[in-house]
Amino acid sequence: MRRVSKDYNNPPAELIKCTEINEKELLEYKKVNGNCYKKAGKYLEELYLKKCAYCEQKYLANSDTWIEHYRPKSKENYYWLAYEWSNLIPTCTKCNRKKKANFPLINEPKRVKNPPLKNGKLNLKNCSADFADLINEQPFVLHPEIDEPEDCFDFQIDESKKGVKIVGKDILGRGNETAKLCDLNREDLKLDRQEKVIDKILEIIDFLFHCDLNGDMSNDDFVPLFSFIYQKLESDSENMALEHTLFRKSILPLSKFEEIVCPYIKNNKQREIIIKTYKKVCKN
Numbered sequence: 435m436r437r438v439s440k441d442y443n444n445p446p447a448e449l450i451k452c453t454e455i456n457e458k459e460l461l462e463y464k465k466v467n468g469n470c471y472k473k474a475g476k477y478l479e480e481l482y483l484k485k486c487a488y489c490e491q492k493y494l495a496n497s498d499t500w501i502e503h504y505r506p507k508s509k510e511n512y513y514w515l516a517y518e519w520s521n522l523i524p525t526c527t528k529c530n531r532k533k534k535a536n537f538p539l540i541n542e543p544k545r546v547k548n549p550p551l552k553n554g555k556l557n558l559k560n561c562s563a564d565f566a567d568l569i570n571e572q573p574f575v576l577h578p579e580i581d582e583p584e585d586c587f588d589f590q591i592d593e594s595k596k597g598v599k600i601v602g603k604d605i606l607g608r609g610n611e612t613a614k615l616c617d618l619n620r621e622d623l624k625l626d627r628q629e630k631v632i633d634k635i636l637e638i639i640d641f642l643f644h645c646d647l648n649g650d651m652s653n654d655d656f657v658p659l660f661s662f663i664y665q666k667l668e669s670d671s672e673n674m675a676l677e678h679t680l681f682r683k684s685i686l687p688l689s690k691f692e693e694i695v696c697p698y699i700k701n702n703k704q705r706e707i708i709i710k711t712y713k714k715v716c717k718n
């Protein structure tokens with residue numbers, strides 16, 4: 435998950451129009467017209483670059499955006515937020531199906547149970563995810579447009595040595611709870627992190643040593659080459675069009691690079707050179 439910036443003051447015009455037409459039915463009968471929130475789909479795709487807000491995987495090329503209601507829209511939950519722009523985020527079907535209508539709170543007594551009304555109509559300002567009453571609920575699930583996922587998540591090599599798992603690191607336990615609720619440690623996802631990030635780095639490292647055909651390059655000879663590679667890793671970690679960018683960012687510091695990438699470099703001499711060189715080129 436990465437932090438995404440969305441303008442809450444300017445929902446898509448189609449969403450506003452559809453909401454106005456369907457609001458009465460929503461408030462009186464708790465009946466949701468699915469066509470309304472689906473009108474936000476293409477705008478969410480643009481903001482999230484066709485990636486799932488929770489797991490950072492691209493949706494399958496042949497599947498539609500699955501629009502997730504951050505706060506569940508079912509009758510016994512937050513039905514009045516069914517068309518709320520700040521409550522809509524794009525997810526893959528796997529994360530969406532796992533999370534379902536689960537929405538545990540740290541501050542359960544503060545749960546908002548009724549729609550905020552003004553003259554019989556929804557008070558839209560008070561429906562926004564950044565409104566104080568909703569913030570005070572302290573949801574366990576992180577909101578990619580409200581919270582900073584970098585403060586709550588870390589990564590480790592999975593105990594099975596097959597893939598990379600995500601772990602929570604915040605005191606309140608929101609990272610761990612989000613990972614659990616959205617199944618962010620499912621087998622295919624752990625492997626995907628390894629294949630698309632670690633294995634690609636290993637390919638580059640392998641290529642680097644192929645440049646040293648005679649094995650007579652000194653450690654210092656590797657520095658300019660590795661400096662270039664580090665810059666690439668750094669820019670990839672901020673390239674939101676790529677998958678797993680939070681993971682990419684997390685392994686940039688020397689300690690994390692040593693912990694997560696280096697164990698996969700099987701040749702001891704090469705591993706030693708990489709660590710020494712990485713120390714010289716990395717910024718933290």
Ligand SMILES: [Zn+2]
Pocket residue numbers: 486487488489490491525526527528529530
């Ligand atoms: Zn997902």
